[in-house]
Amino acid sequence: MDPTAPNRVASVGHRQTGPRWDRRTADLLAGSAQLTDEGTQLATADFAGWLAHRGREHASSVRRIDFTDLKGWHFLGQTGNLVHQSGRFFTVEGLRVRTSAGLFPEWHQPIIRQPEVGILGILAKEFDGVLHFLMQAKMEPGNPNLLQLSPTVQATRSNYTRAHRGSPVRYVEYFTGPRRGRVLADVLQSEHGSWFYRKHNRNVIVETRDEVPPHPDFCWLTLGQLHELLQRDNVVNMDSRTVLSSLPAAADGPDRRPARALSPDTEVLSWLTEQRSTHDWTIAPVPLAGLPDWHRTEREITRGDGRFFDVVAVAVDAASREVPSWTQPLIEPHGEGVTAFLVHDFDGVPHVLAHARMEGGLPLVVEVAPTVQCVPENHPADKRPRYLDQVLAARPAQVRYSARHSEEGGRFRNAVSRYLLVDADEALAAEPLAPEYAWLSVRQLERLTGAGLSVNVQARTLLTCLRSMAKPVPAADDKGW
Amino acid sequence: MDPTAPNRVASVGHRQTGPRWDRRTADLLAGSAQLTDEGTQLATADFAGWLAHRGREHASSVRRIDFTDLKGWHFLGQTGNLVHQSGRFFTVEGLRVRTSAGLFPEWHQPIIRQPEVGILGILAKEFDGVLHFLMQAKMEPGNPNLLQLSPTVQATRSNYTRAHRGSPVRYVEYFTGPRRGRVLADVLQSEHGSWFYRKHNRNVIVETRDEVPPHPDFCWLTLGQLHELLQRDNVVNMDSRTVLSSLPAAADGPDRRPARALSPDTEVLSWLTEQRSTHDWTIAPVPLAGLPDWHRTEREITRGDGRFFDVVAVAVDAASREVPSWTQPLIEPHGEGVTAFLVHDFDGVPHVLAHARMEGGLPLVVEVAPTVQCVPENHPADKRPRYLDQVLAARPAQVRYSARHSEEGGRFRNAVSRYLLVDADEALAAEPLAPEYAWLSVRQLERLTGAGLSVNVQARTLLTCLRSMAKPVPAADDKGW
Numbered sequence: 003m004d005p006t007a008p009n010r011v012a013s014v015g016h017r018q019t020g021p022r023w024d025r026r027t028a029d030l031l032a033g034s035a036q037l038t039d040e041g042t043q044l045a046t047a048d049f050a051g052w053l054a055h056r057g058r059e060h061a062s063s064v065r066r067i068d069f070t071d072l073k074g075w076h077f078l079g080q081t082g083n084l085v086h087q088s089g090r091f092f093t094v095e096g097l098r099v100r101t102s103a104g105l106f107p108e109w110h111q112p113i114i115r116q117p118e119v120g121i122l123g124i125l126a127k128e129f130d131g132v133l134h135f136l137m138q139a140k141m142e143p144g145n146p147n148l149l150q151l152s153p154t155v156q157a158t159r160s161n162y163t164r165a166h167r168g169s170p171v172r173y174v175e176y177f178t179g180p181r182r183g184r185v186l187a188d189v190l191q192s193e194h195g196s197w198f199y200r201k202h203n204r205n206v207i208v209e210t211r212d213e214v215p216p217h218p219d220f221c222w223l224t225l226g227q228l229h230e231l232l233q234r235d236n237v238v239n240m241d242s243r244t245v246l247s248s249l250p251a252a253a254d255g256p257d258r259r260p261a262r263a264l265s266p267d268t269e270v271l272s273w274l275t276e277q278r279s280t281h282d283w284t285i286a287p288v289p290l291a292g293l294p295d296w297h298r299t300e301r302e303i304t305r306g307d308g309r310f311f312d313v314v315a316v317a318v319d320a321a322s323r324e325v326p327s328w329t330q331p332l333i334e335p336h337g338e339g340v341t342a343f344l345v346h347d348f349d350g351v352p353h354v355l356a357h358a359r360m361e362g363g364l365p366l367v368v369e370v371a372p373t374v375q376c377v378p379e380n381h382p383a384d385k386r387p388r389y390l391d392q393v394l395a396a397r398p399a400q401v402r403y404s405a406r407h408s409e410e411g412g413r414f415r416n417a418v419s420r421y422l423l424v425d426a427d428e429a430l431a432a433e434p435l436a437p438e439y440a441w442l443s444v445r446q447l448e449r450l451t452g453a454g455l456s457v458n459v460q461a462r463t464l465l466t467c468l469r470s471m472a473k474p475v476p477a478a479d480d481k482g483w
Numbered sequence: 484m485d486p487t488a489p490n491r492v493a494s495v496g497h498r499q500t501g502p503r504w505d506r507r508t509a510d511l512l513a514g515s516a517q518l519t520d521e522g523t524q525l526a527t528a529d530f531a532g533w534l535a536h537r538g539r540e541h542a543s544s545v546r547r548i549d550f551t552d553l554k555g556w557h558f559l560g561q562t563g564n565l566v567h568q569s570g571r572f573f574t575v576e577g578l579r580v581r582t583s584a585g586l587f588p589e590w591h592q593p594i595i596r597q598p599e600v601g602i603l604g605i606l607a608k609e610f611d612g613v614l615h616f617l618m619q620a621k622m623e624p625g626n627p628n629l630l631q632l633s634p635t636v637q638a639t640r641s642n643y644t645r646a647h648r649g650s651p652v653r654y655v656e657y658f659t660g661p662r663r664g665r666v667l668a669d670v671l672q673s674e675h676g677s678w679f680y681r682k683h684n685r686n687v688i689v690e691t692r693d694e695v696p697p698h699p700d701f702c703w704l705t706l707g708q709l710h711e712l713l714q715r716d717n718v719v720n721m722d723s724r725t726v727l728s729s730l731p732a733a734a735d736g737p738d739r740r741p742a743r744a745l746s747p748d749t750e751v752l753s754w755l756t757e758q759r760s761t762h763d764w765t766i767a768p769v770p771l772a773g774l775p776d777w778h779r780t781e782r783e784i785t786r787g788d789g790r791f792f793d794v795v796a797v798a799v800d801a802a803s804r805e806v807p808s809w810t811q812p813l814i815e816p817h818g819e820g821v822t823a824f825l826v827h828d829f830d831g832v833p834h835v836l837a838h839a840r841m842e843g844g845l846p847l848v849v850e851v852a853p854t855v856q857c858v859p860e861n862h863p864a865d866k867r868p869r870y871l872d873q874v875l876a877a878r879p880a881q882v883r884y885s886a887r888h889s890e891e892g893g894r895f896r897n898a899v900s901r902y903l904l905v906d907a908d909e910a911l912a913a914e915p916l917a918p919e920y921a922w923l924s925v926r927q928l929e930r931l932t933g934a935g936l937s938v939n940v941q942a943r944t945l946l947t948c949l950r951s952m953a954k955p956v957p958a959a960d961d962k963g964w
Contacts, residue, residue: 017829017913018745018829018830019743019744019745019829019830019832019924020743020744020745020746020747021742021743021747022742022743022744022747022748022924022926022927023742023747023748024747024749027749117763117764117765118763119759119760121760159763185749185750185753186749187749188749188752188753188756188757189752189756190756190759190760190847204756204757204759204760206753206756250749261502261503261504262500262501262502262503263500263501263503264499264500264501265501266501266502266503266504266505267503267504268505268508268666268667268668268669268731269666271669271670271935272666272669272687275669275670275671275685275687275935276669276685278600278671278685279600279602279671279685282598282599282640283598284598348498348499348500349499349500351500365846365847366671366846366936432498443500443503445503446503453934454752454756455847455936
């Protein structure tokens, strides 16, 4: 990027004002969401075949290895931290959390540090008047099925500044230079606060009018097609889900927003602010060596009691990545997660039951999270997370959405959760709430998501799933979806 | 605070939806802004006399002392960090900043660490149909004139949990418990990023209908009266200025917001996001002992070249504080600052020239800052900060606002800046901008401020000053003020 180039904010409309909100975006998104069966390039029915074909083109294998078989990675003598010899990519260190909140006043854990802001970017373009999104079939070693659908660009700074001397990142110029298109969304969002230390990425969607050179690993899909694919297990990867969550509401704009909710927006922001300032915490990186409760074997860093996660190492042989083969550490959680929002329509306006959740690695420590976010086996029967039993006991008719999705396959191995949207019955919806819970309208969840660094990545996935089920309705009838 | 009490978001309107935006707030604020000469309690003309009287009631003295005369404070043996024996309040440590941005790839500096979220709270109440704000005459040792007007509550957690075993903080129950009133604003805001490490406070305004017990150090003032007092030097303290900046725009609400600006809101957010992700930085607390370029004498920690600031110690004798006398460290900058927005009306819509500024201690490293923010003497003639000369050369007719204000007097000593709003002429307004600058409408600056942790404390002071000059206009004529 040329730092001397005049920026877009400066150069567009430098003398003339224009509207602060653009209805064209809302109309384009609504139109794109309506096409669920086919776009201009690939029918939804042909998608699985296309992805399988890409998989055969890039036959890949991933296997667990000993730490001593890592190439370029080693444990530092003094701290025991796991680092790359280039000093880049990421490191695995220790974290100590002390807090006045919750049941555990102090704990230690390994955590990934990667102090750089990556780009998760989706390129959008109109074909025949319908907005399409350029998605990539991307192999990541931690995905249970290796190949999933990623954003157009999914790159750490190390990637796109080519610290690893690999191939250039395809299409990255649409996101880093003086832009060629119109920005639909561009916001910082946190990543997993239990496994990353203060990591956040730029989530950006740019619409171009250029001819975009095709590539066999990429395909253009409508928003409706992406919504269809979100009904399937392990197809749309985490990075795609979070970027899509940052899109403005399909029917947005100041005169189109449903103006009703259980609580005014000011009270919702106040609730989050209060939850962020009610407790003390001291969070500090510490050496990985000698981390209390954890020990290192030849093949893993583990607690040994089967809870939470291990740090492991893998060897990757893949033809489709910028670098053809490599080794790296990954975090591997134990057990399948349950990630769910309880949902309820109040006066016909859909709401979710949000949890202000503290995670040691979040940039601002507390963010809005799903009602339930846990691996059930981690919790003894007498200390079940709140609302877990209600979610698991839901009758089929109460389950509005259910699919398995996996987390960032570049850092996490087999990190799969059941993502659920479960109807809360009237009795549950009328129960008083503990201070860290609140009913937010879907629009309020969207607003907090659009502000950045306020809604965690699991809740953002669920927001994308929520939207994937919405029937587009005329703006006049819009009740909040 | 009782953590088991049902929260407000849960308990208010639990079954029924209501409007997400409340016009009553906008109307109350507009009405309160119109009364500039008198409220129901104290005429503006009598304010100076009242404050002087409070000063005589609380005769205070502050004097510089040697570090060895600090009581309860000492330098830790190993790190040389300056700490309090209770382990609370704050510490003075070292900070190392490495960055790919700007002229200086690495620097070291002392910095204040205070890992707790304080409360800056203003209580509001209607008298005779006009909203008044409860302000406090508060002595702070770093203020050049000691006594200034502070929010109703200005308390660190150490204060209001009574870590120092002093008196309880008056009126704090309006902000920490299940609230007695209606929230007008409640948002986290950063403090000085050059002097504090990741410090942020809760900025909160609550409207009560209770009878509020009076106290001679407190007075009720209208928004118009506060605006009048902001025209004077060193009266309205930093904490008051930042809390007032968090108020919603007087004519807010989705159908009242001026919908025009030079750039759409999406582009403005994109500009800030890009500026937050364009550069690498590594920011780490380091020991104060042996900090490169700095050394410690008996009376100060200093660079010795007269630039930036010193760490000093003072003894305070004051009757009005929760604790009658104490000693403490303070940061004392060298020279008077210049803090200015260039402003320009495009198509009649007022805009400010914003700077995406990196400060080592900011929670998210980059925030929106004034066009100019510096102490001119720190910069050699050949490395003048951009736009400083244009601001200093402004003709009187171009200066829309000018007053001296001081920064947080509980931590900073004689930290005074000239706060300026300077008209940019047509030629300057038409110049191309470097990527880290952008013209934002005042409403866009307000929106970013309302989101929290996006606009730095100096720019928030200037926003409050901007609003203090606005003539209230009927909503139909509203062009953006």
